[in-house]
Amino acid sequence: MPSRRQWLLATTVFAMRARAEPSSAVTLRYLETAPHDLFGNYVVGLLSAAVARTGLPLRLESVPSYSISQGRLELELVRQESRLDLMWSMTTRSREQMLRPLRIPLDQGLLGWRVAVIRQAALSDWQPPPGRAELARRRAGQGLQWPDVDILKANRFRVETAPDSRSLYRMLELGRIDYFPRSVVEVRDELSTFPSQPMTVAPGLLLHYPAAVYVFLSPRHERWVAPLSQNLESLVRDGVVARLLHGLFQARLKELDLSRRNVIELVNPLLPPETPVQRKEFWWRPQ
Template structure:
């Protein structure tokens, strides 16, 4: 056999071997921001949902938290510039969607906009007689200075006292700096231990509601990671694993909040982007049709 033919056959064999050699799938690395300690139970649900989505997407992934907690505003600023983190979850707003890449599937099913309040134990009934927005304007709420909720409350004519320190808000309420501290029903029961140290209790008559959504946000350049998470979330919705995880974590707290037994005060959300998929009912929880 001519040498040139042997060489050609050898080259073709090498090419064939390379073509059939298993290709190592790319590992998607996720470093998420957190405002609270890694041991805080409120991290469990979003992290587990993120893991579920990436698993359903069929990608190889590595998930870890940024070593230190940071305020929400600082975290989103880092995310926008790609400084150390590439994912966070937060309530959506026009500004946030302009700066970041949102995955428009509300991981909270919209329940972050259902708010009940901490009040001082010695003044438990302070807002219990409130029947509407006009009545509530006589009282002052407490919120974080960089939380979208602050702008929402103020945009509805409510008085708000702010703080840069999340835990400091509990002490400020006890000191009488404001009258009530609205919290999402998805987080308030996890905060009762902290609240009780300041002699604070959950008010049981009033519900604030505004349309809102918690999304996973990424840096605008992380399109591949965003697509993997979005595809995985839709697959989890289709096979029921999204709902299973959601109700495992929040079924009891939804019942405990007694939403239908409260006076509901509806607020406008001027920060809500026009792209919010409010018409896609499957993405949102119907509080009048909860599973038993």
Template sequence: MKQACLFLASRISRSVLLILTLLLATPFASAADAVQKTATIRYPLVSPNADPHVDYVLEILRHAVKASGQPYQLQASEVAMQQARAIYELTSPNGIVDILWTMSTDEREAQLIPIRIPIDKGLLGWRLALLRSADAEMFREVRTLKDLSAFSAGQEMDWPDVAILRNNGLPVKTSASYDPLFTMLKAGRFDYFPRAVFEIQNELDLRPSLDLVIDKHIVLYYPSALYFFVSPREPKMAQDIQRGLEELIKNGTFEKIFQRANQDAIKNANLKSRTIITLRNPFLSPEKMPLHRTGLWFRP
């Protein structure tokens, strides 16, 4: 009898010890799970000199991540990369970036996961011309696309704009990278450098020694959208960021950030006083764009 009681007591002690062990382990297991659930969103490293709207885009992305309710953290890649390299990294099974912001094309939307909210409200398609100061009045008499075709534009070779301009009959000279385009313009390698409304003043201010000016007479327009693109490796990440962006639109944060970053540039561009040269964009299907959501698009 005594042995039976001792055996039972021993069993009870082991059971109590096991229960206590499980209870004590539970908080630590939950903490470990939370750490595991935190994911990193890796984006291409760019500088404001190479991408004048990088600060604005990253502000939108940070707010969207926070609004998504998911424990993501943002991390820039260790090396800077151009668009073609970043797209390669997004499509590669072991790529080193997860997200990119760039002008949308049908090809890019087929390769990657597009988040179809134009984070620039379509401003990327409104282009002013950067000129040499000696040519400040070069476009005074330009009224049509045919008039403009007498002049050559400069662009980076992996930008979608190259194909858009050429498809509309406009001559284009290209550079393998962004920075040399300004000195190429200064040297007369091409006649004008089309830049987005929200880019051009900052780019001009950063290069006072080149003696360049912003044309006052025309504005190029073609349908476009600056989207976030997510790697096909990360469909849930894309859904989370989409949800965060929708929340920013709903609560007004998106519009506040957009206006703060762009209202001065839009005002200074004085678009209503310019001749609008409209171009086709055959590389982005209109039916894929959320054109029915009129609040997402800029109109002068």
């Protein structure tokens, strides 16, 4: 569970929602985030801060969450009569063609840094840490229609799929996959939420591929891409994004002892050429 300090840090952003909204405000709807989804709530808070930054005539509104794949969610945002207007996810070439990205990596690339969740009973099979060739032969699990599936396959890794994270943890419990690569900002909360059997993080191993989580707007709201992007960039420039992101997740990163792990670098063929990889202020690196 997040500490009191972490929630106070989050509140500094969430409180910006309190500014009065114009009566003519345009509503942007998104799927409600779960209480344990610290990253999702962080994104909503930053987006709220971007709206409040210059008093944009926008109102953010959550819609009760329901099970939907990323591919179907993209199609839902494109639909003219959709009940949703935005989503956040890892960027891909096809996603940027279909939707309208706010090209500011709100995760600072952290979702591209992956540890391997394994069964506690299989820990001896992961000591010492496997090299790239051996890891590629083991069965990884990823979500159906997640970009990570194509990324891992492009790097010649074995991948099995399931509809969602809960199903993948179940597959891991049953031995149908050998490991479940999870981002360094997701893994702690998931391990305290999903598994019914003892799980752990494989020691000494860290996967990395360049990736960025953006907010994507429906094409119906293209006019708001530029002002929201400008306001999000100003939050980066003023240090708000780094302070909040690191305040919320620094303890998790420290627990994983990332600087002592062997990094296996992977290519990401889905990364759009417009991704601002040269802007160092947008990206995190292990210390």
